[in-house]
Amino acid sequence: MDLDAHWERVYETKRIDEMSWFRPHLDTSLELIERTGRPVETSVLDVGGGASTLADDLLERGYRDVSVIDVADAALAAARERLGARGAFVTWIQGDVRRLALPRARFNVWHDRAVFHFLTEPADRARYIEQVRHALASDGHVIVATFGPEGPQRCSGLPTSRYDADSLRDAFGNGFELVETRLEQHRTPSGRQQQFLYCL
Numbered sequence: 001m002d003l004d005a006h007w008e009r010v011y012e013t014k015r016i017d018e019m020s021w022f023r024p025h026l027d028t029s030l031e032l033i034e035r036t037g038r039p040v041e042t043s044v045l046d047v048g049g050g051a052s053t054l055a056d057d058l059l060e061r062g063y064r065d066v067s068v069i070d071v072a073d074a075a076l077a078a079a080r081e082r083l084g085a086r087g088a089f090v091t092w093i094q095g096d097v098r099r100l101a102l103p104r105a106r107f108n109v110w111h112d113r114a115v116f117h118f119l120t121e122p123a124d125r126a127r128y129i130e131q132v133r134h135a136l137a138s139d140g141h142v143i144v145a146t147f148g149p150e151g152p153q154r155c156s157g158l159p160t161s162r163y164d165a166d167s168l169r170d171a172f173g174n175g176f177e178l179v180e181t182r183l184e185q186h187r188t189p190s191g192r193q194q195q196f197l198y199c200l
Contacts, residue, residue, distance in 0.1 A: 145198045
């Protein structure tokens with residue numbers, strides 16, 4: 001399947017606030033970014049951020065080194081339009097995080113809410129983690145939110161993988177220390193419940 005085309009269709013056929021993962025504010029993500037203890041001068045990469053409001057809220061808190069990756073240009077365009085002039089403080093990157101040429105050790109915080117659980121093939125997960133190791137500063141932090149053990153097995157027409165804290169830690173392997181985990185019940189705009197696992 002052409003994932004770029006798939007996500008472009010999703011964003012072109014639904015409003016942002018109709019997406020299953022939509023939240024007005026990603027409060028748990030923001031709390032975990034603050035839990036890293038890093039100052040607002042730190043560099044934050046939001047993987048799969050698309051039209052998410054995380055960049056908005058980071059800018060509101062004083063962050064000025066924010067980058068957002070998404071495969072869907074339509075998602076990035078929606079965020080740029082929403083942010084207006086403030087979007088000048090965001091680096092927008094269109095492409096598949098597994099294949100992009102990311103700068104080495106560029107980011108202090110790698111944030112991903114709902115990309116990793118779509119990587120159902122071991123080779124795709126391995127390539128993703130290679131990118132984390134390449135692009136993250138040696139003392140950097142990773143925040144990954146996936147579907148938890150009771151989360152859905154499919155989302156947006158695609159299969160997903162579900163994780164508990166141990167299996168997500170094991171997926172990343174040596175070199176990463178699990179600092180904190182949280183389970184969250186996310187209520188979708190349609191009223192369904194989805195269990196998310198957050199790991200810092």
